[in-house]
Amino acid sequence: MTSQVRAPRVQPAAPKSATGAKPAGRGRPSKATGRDLKETILDAAEGLFARHGFHGVTIRQVAAEAGVDTALIHYYFGAKRELFDSVFLRRAEILNSARVLSMDAYEKSHPGTMTVEGVIEAFIEPLLRISQDGGQGWKSYFALVAQVNNTPAWGGETMARFFDPVVHRLVDTLKVVRPDAQDRDLYWSYQFLTGSMMLALSETGRIDSLSGGECHSSDLGAVRARLFAYCAAGFEAVIARAPQG
Amino acid sequence: MTSQVRAPRVQPAAPKSATGAKPAGRGRPSKATGRDLKETILDAAEGLFARHGFHGVTIRQVAAEAGVDTALIHYYFGAKRELFDSVFLRRAEILNSARVLSMDAYEKSHPGTMTVEGVIEAFIEPLLRISQDGGQGWKSYFALVAQVNNTPAWGGETMARFFDPVVHRLVDTLKVVRPDAQDRDLYWSYQFLTGSMMLALSETGRIDSLSGGECHSSDLGAVRARLFAYCAAGFEAVIARAPQG
């Protein structure tokens, strides 16, 4: 229980100025062949956490995958949980700004002609595009978020802090398109939407075997061709029905 | 690495004849106050696995929660993974038969008048009813399944083995209602449906904070009032659009 003997080094005295630059700070140089060593560790941790969850991964596995000593991970990131948070945070803000930008663009380009499907597409499309163009790291990240999203005693606070604002933005915009819609219906519909979206983005491979090879979970083009319409029709139906509850 | 020294006791020589009966087998009686001890252990494991995942739970935690010795868990269930499988299996078949029964009943009661929404309701409704009437154990179980479903390197085989048949049944019945629908579209629509359904059933509490208290993830009545219509409209839209891919 003497884990507080040495203060965990939150920031190792600004090891590098920025991530991409090469200021070649003093001291021993990063052993990393080409890339920044911190990023290499985050990549390794991201992939492993995405596949096996927080508790299913050991610091030693991350160290082995990244090709570094376990102590180095603690040197850079502190405790294991802080490493996980670093992985989660690294891409969260990129994601958020991409979505806000997409919805801004849609609103501006469709003054007075917005549709439910258009809003939903603006909300989801950035994620699909990033997943397709962003490489394996982003795919792992989406799988990670999907897992956090479905772990009750884990994601609650984290998910809310980072993703609630953009969801509220979605709801607000939808209320412009459908002023008669009730908040309850929009929130529930969003819940359904996010379940579908995250499962599609996490590419579990389940649909591959289920469909006997006819569908592939990596085929995000197939998702794009159906998910917007699916969700939009769902929203419209829920709004139209307008249950009493 | 010498974990195979003693063969894991898969079946402890038929400890009891059946779960519910009380044949009062020979030997020391179960310490369990009223219920069967094996069930008590499974209940404890189920709740913990649902909250923290397989790797987030230790045998000692399960033992403490159930009020038994750790060795007893190994005596009854073998290795930790076998305990997990036992938890998963216990309710899987009940679930499957309930769904098949529901779909049988719907097909028989609506000869020639089936609708997409009706089929989907027959497919989902048993789960909602069981979750509402079945007590906390079933709620934990659904959260567990949702988690397994979203863990790529974990659920694949397990999920397929137990839940593929009823999904194929759903697809077949839908093809009766919409003979023009393509398999691709039905499988993808099902993928979206299951994402929504499992997230709703796992009652993560996220919608509670997101909606500022207006919605409650425990309110399965609200789910029932919207999910069928939402999914049915989504299916119809995807079928109608009929993308080339």
Place this chain on the structure above:
DNA sequence: CCTTCATTTCATCACTTGGTGAAAAAAGGC
């Protein structure tokens, strides 16, 4: 009463876990 046998407990093992302190290994500044 005394054996039988399923059940339960206890002590323990071999190993892994997250985490730490001290020292070594480079680089730059003087």
Place this chain on the structure above:
DNA sequence: GCCTTTTTTCACCAAGTGATGAAATGAAGG
């Protein structure tokens, strides 16, 4: 060539991990 600073490695610990063997327990059968 020193000195400072940062990065990397090594050895190690205390606490826990899953799992096991042997012994204790106590009802049922004879």
